[in-house]
Amino acid sequence: MAVDYLILKDCKVKDQLPPERLIETIKDRNRAYSVRNMLMDGGKSEEEIDNFEFTLQKMTPDGIQNSTHKISDLITKTSILDTLSPTCTDCPVANSQPFGCLGVVHYPISAKCENWLAQVAFDSYKKGEIYSMMIKFILDKKISGEEINIDRQQNGLLFELKKPVEIVLSRSFFSKKTINTSQLIQMILGVGVMQFTHMNHLLMLFGGCLVSDEKPIDRPSKYHTEQNRYMYLGLELPQNADKSINDFYNLFQQIFLTMVNNEEIAFDR
Numbered sequence: 001m002a003v004d005y006l007i008l009k010d011c012k013v014k015d016q017l018p019p020e021r022l023i024e025t026i027k028d029r030n031r032a033y034s035v036r037n038m039l040m041d042g043g044k045s046e047e048e049i050d051n052f053e054f055t056l057q058k059m060t061p062d063g064i065q066n067s068t069h070k071i072s073d074l075i076t077k078t079s080i081l082d083t084l085s086p087t088c089t090d091c092p093v094a095n096s097q098p099f100g101c102l103g104v105v106h107y108p109i110s111a112k113c114e115n116w117l118a119q120v121a122f123d124s125y126k127k128g129e130i131y132s133m134m135i136k137f138i139l140d141k142k143i144s145g146e147e148i149n150i151d152r153q154q155n156g157l158l159f160e161l162k163k164p165v166e167i168v169l170s171r172s173f174f175s176k177k178t179i180n181t182s183q184l185i186q187m188i189l190g191v192g193v194m195q196f197t198h199m200n201h202l203l204m205l206f207g208g209c210l211v212s213d214e215k216p217i218d219r220p221s222k223y224h225t226e227q228n229r230y231m232y233l234g235l236e237l238p239q240n241a242d243k244s245i246n247d248f249y250n251l252f253q254q255i256f257l258t259m260v261n262n263e264e265i266a267f268d269r
Contacts, residue, residue, distance in 0.1 A: 001106075001107040002106045002107055003104065003107075003267060003268065004102070004103075005102070005105070006019050006265065007102075007257070008193070008265065009263045011101075012087045016080070016084060017084070019266070023268070025078050026078075026102060028078050031056065032069070032071050032075050033075075035052070050070075051072065052070070054068070055067065056069060084099075088101075093257045095220050095257060100254075103254050105244075105248060106243060107159075108156060108159055109158065109244050110160050110245075112245065113242065114159075114165045114185075115165055116241075120205075121205055122169075124205045131205060131208060133201040133205075134201040134202055135169070135179060138184075138187060143187065145164065145180060145185070146182075147186055148164070148182040148186050164183075165180060167180060189267055192267060193264050193265070193266045193267075194258075194267070196262070199255050199258060203233060203255060203256055206252050207233045208233070208234045209233060209234070210231070210232055210233070211230065211231055212229060212232065213229055214230070220232065220253050222260040233256040235249065235252055237249045
């Protein structure tokens with residue numbers, strides 16, 4: 001289970017594969033190769049692998065649906081991706097990756113990731129108002145995070161933590177001002193289509209947009225013609241990052257590319 005996201009930039013790929021079909025086609029290809037590689041590691045022959053059938057479970061409004069697929073058929077069915085992938089080479093939002101406009105945040109989201117998100121947000125809050133506009137929005141609009149809290153009750157399938165991490169913004173003798181990671185994650189994954197202002201507030205909270213004379217080699221960047229410098233997201237990936245942290249780090253980089261190229265990004269939870 002996962003949250004899919006897609007940068008809504010018009011391109012030749014989406015002309016032939018509308019967003020929903022593009023996402024499903026890439027998922028099918030990834031599933032086929034994942035099973036194929038597993039069987040190869042297990043010593044199966046090419047013929048055995050090609051003829052191997054596996055069952056996929058898909059959650060639908062009508063409940064769980066099962067479908068059976070042969071690996072060779074699924075790879076053939078998704079072969080259009082081989083034809084379309086070269087068109088992504090020069091795409092400014094693809095980050096030099098085939099179909100790089102599409103990404104995923106996998107469930108379950110780890111406790112380690114939530115603690116990281118909380119710490120980054122708190123550190124930004126302490127820097128001042130320009131970095132904490134998203135927190136101000138959460139407080140002013142009374143964003144509850146209730147959608148995320150409901151997801152937490154799914155027996156650990158979606159979140160390791162049953163309760164969000166609390167972020168204490170200020171404290172007095174009688175009270176304290178707080179937000180929590182359910183509210184943050186709702187602002188990250190629960191917005192449907194994310195537009196410029198939302199992206200800007202979010203990125204200022206998670207790294208801020210920095211500039212450099214040299215092009216960064218470890219992350220996406222955008223050349224700013226007026227300043228003659230490179231813009232990039234200042235968020236740092238921890239050395240001990242787990243899969244969830246990597247997923248969110250990659251998402252923030254994709255949101256950066258979306259914003260600086262004046263596009264929008266859509267989420268499917």
